[in-house]
Amino acid sequence: MDMKLPRRTLLKATGASMAAGGAVATTGTAAADPSDTWDPAHSTNYSSSNRGASDINWIVVHVTVGEYSGAINWFKNSDANVSAHYVIRNSDGHTTKMVDESDVAWHASEFNSNSIGIEHEWTESQGFISDTMYEQSAEIIENLADQYDIPLNYYRDHTVPCDASGGIIEHRHAPADSHCGSSNQTACPGPDWDGDRLMKFVGSTDGGGGDAFEDGQAIHANTTVNTRESPGTDDDVLATLEEGDVGKIVNGPVEEDGDTWWGIHWTDADVWGWSVEQFIDACPTFCHGTRVETTQDLNVRAGPSLDDDVIHTVSSGQIGEVIAGPQSTDGYQFWEIEYDSEVTGWSIADGGRLVVE
Numbered sequence: 001m002d003m004k005l006p007r008r009t010l011l012k013a014t015g016a017s018m019a020a021g022g023a024v025a026t027t028g029t030a031a032a033d034p035s036d037t038w039d040p041a042h043s044t045n046y047s048s049s050n051r052g053a054s055d056i057n058w059i060v061v062h063v064t065v066g067e068y069s070g071a072i073n074w075f076k077n078s079d080a081n082v083s084a085h086y087v088i089r090n091s092d093g094h095t096t097k098m099v100d101e102s103d104v105a106w107h108a109s110e111f112n113s114n115s116i117g118i119e120h121e122w123t124e125s126q127g128f129i130s131d132t133m134y135e136q137s138a139e140i141i142e143n144l145a146d147q148y149d150i151p152l153n154y155y156r157d158h159t160v161p162c163d164a165s166g167g168i169i170e171h172r173h174a175p176a177d178s179h180c181g182s183s184n185q186t187a188c189p190g191p192d193w194d195g196d197r198l199m200k201f202v203g204s205t206d207g208g209g210g211d212a213f214e215d216g217q218a219i220h221a222n223t224t225v226n227t228r229e230s231p232g233t234d235d236d237v238l239a240t241l242e243e244g245d246v247g248k249i250v251n252g253p254v255e256e257d258g259d260t261w262w263g264i265h266w267t268d269a270d271v272w273g274w275s276v277e278q279f280i281d282a283c284p285t286f287c288h289g290t291r292v293e294t295t296q297d298l299n300v301r302a303g304p305s306l307d308d309d310v311i312h313t314v315s316s317g318q319i320g321e322v323i324a325g326p327q328s329t330d331g332y333q334f335w336e337i338e339y340d341s342e343v344t345g346w347s348i349a350d351g352g353r354l355v356v357e
Contacts, residue, residue, distance in 0.1 A: 034139045035097035041075040041083040047104035047112075056101060056148040057166030058115040059141055060108045060174050061198070063122035063129075063189040071119055072096055082106050084117035086140055090126065093136030101144070109184055111161070111174040116144055122190060129192050131201075138201035141168060153282040154199050154212075156222050158184075165285075165326070165333075170195065196278040213262060217249045218283040218290045218356050225280065227273030231261030238273040241266055246289040248356045253277065267291045267357070285349060286322045286335060291357040294318045298353055300345035304334035312343040319357055 064071040068089040075083045075098050083105040087096045099105040099117075107117030118140060120133055145152050153167040161169070162180035171188040199212055213219060221241045228235040231254040241247075250272065251263025260277040268289065286292060296316050301308040304327035314320075318339055325335035326349070334346045335354065347354060 033097065034136070034143050035086060035095040037094070037096045039072060039076070039096050039098060041098040041105070042078045042080070044078045045075055045080050045083040046099045046106055049102060049104050051102045051104070053148045056114060056116060056144075057150060058111070058161065058174075059144060059150060059168045060111065060115050060117050060171055061137070061168065061189055061193070061195070062107060062117060062119045062171045063193060064119050065188070065190070066121075066123060068094075068096075068121040071121065072098065084119040086117070087119045088121060088133050088136055088140075090121040090128075090130050090133045093130075093132045095136060095140065101148070108171055108174040110177055111184075115174070116148075120189065120193075122192060127192060129194065129197075131197075134194075134198050135201045137198060141198075141202055152199075152202055154195050155281060156195065157281070165328075168195075168199075212253075212260075212277055213249045213280075213282060215249055215251075216356055218246065218286050219249060219262075219264065219280045220244055220246045220283055220287045220289075221275075221279060222281045223279055225275050227264060227266055227269075227271060227275045229273065231256040231263075231274040233257045233259075235274070239266065239269045239271045241269060241275075244289075245269065246283070246287040247280075248290075285326065285333070286354075286356065288322055288324065290322045292320055292322055292335075292337065292354045293357045294320075294347075295352055295355055298347050300337070300339070300343055300347055301334075302345060304329050304336070304346045306330045306332070308346065311345050314339055314341060314343065314347075 071087050074080050083099050084107045085099045085101060085105050101116055104112050105117045106112055108115060118137060120137060144150060150166045155167050155169045156173050158173045158175045159180045161175050171184060172186050174184050176184050221243055223243050225241050226237045227239050227241060228237055245266060245268045247264040247266040249262055250265050252261055254261045261274045262277055264275055265272050294314055294316055298314050299310045300312040300314055302311050318341060320337040320339035323336050323338050326333045332348045332350050335349050336346050338344045
């Protein structure tokens with residue numbers, strides 16, 4: 001929710017123009033639903049729809065800026081013009097489901113139509129997020145990811161949804177327009193929210209922290225970050241990377257000095273070192289700036305479609321840099337690559353045709 005006002009009226013999404021009406025119903029997979037209570041939002045606070053797995057790509061995390069019961073009552077108020085799919089209580093993780101995933105909740109402006117909203121109880125006087133609530137949220141996220149094939153990647157950049165195929169994003173970083181030109185004007189989910197803490201519970205039934213990254217995964221710095229000779233704050237700093245600098249996971253994770261460290265080849269600086277997990281984010285297959293390599297002879301096209309002209313064919317083992325994409329067309333994922341062989345164009349990445357160098 002918006003952190004500025006206790007009674008917010010959020011903009012209705014593009015989904016608001018979908019046909020209203022129709023009975024509210026639980027999902028077909030209700031038996032696997034980790035929520036405790038079904039208590040529907042007022043029908044004027046969401047858009048009745050018929051979304052399926054192909055329509056839902058994102059999970060947006062919020063905080064309520066108010067008590068659990070107050071958020072539920074507000075979503076049931078016909079004057080609210082706002083809702084979320086789930087609301088979670090901080091003390092014990094009790095969860096109320098208020099909008100079915102097939103319907104469009106009004107929680108993140110223009111980002112509503114392809115997302116699911118999860119509200120987490122938080123008040124300024126409370127001043128903390130419990131591990132119990134993080135763990136319950138992680139269980140809901142895993143359930144949704146399994147049902148709707150949502151990638152379990154966590155993003156903090158409003159430009160990412162125009163490139164990524166989906167993931168988890170904070171309300172403040174959800175784009176405010178279809179071009180990802182700006183983010184929602186909000187501080188939600190607030191100063192006490194810890195996305196890295198949440199992701200330690202995702203993929204772990206005991207809260208013991210599923211790994212955030214995989215070997216070979218493309219990543220980027222989400223802020224200024226040091227990379228060190230070995231994992232630990234006492235080790236020498238090899239380089240300081242800026243927000244947006246890209247790299248590749250080559251080792252880790254290692255727990256040291258209370259942090260989780262990953263071995264990274266930072267391609268912009270051409271340095272290998274160890275950096276703390278909370279300062280890096282995964283990319284959607286590739287980042288803009290990621291160095292990639294072809295694994296077979298690959299067509300380079302004038303545009304991201306099979307209908308676009310083939311302007312060149314690069315051989316297996318060619319290296320290039322991602323400069324745009326992805327664009328999903330004709331059943332394939334296209335990326336614009338500036339190849340070292342001095343040709344630039346769009347190539348298909350599917351089936352391992354392109355890999356991180």
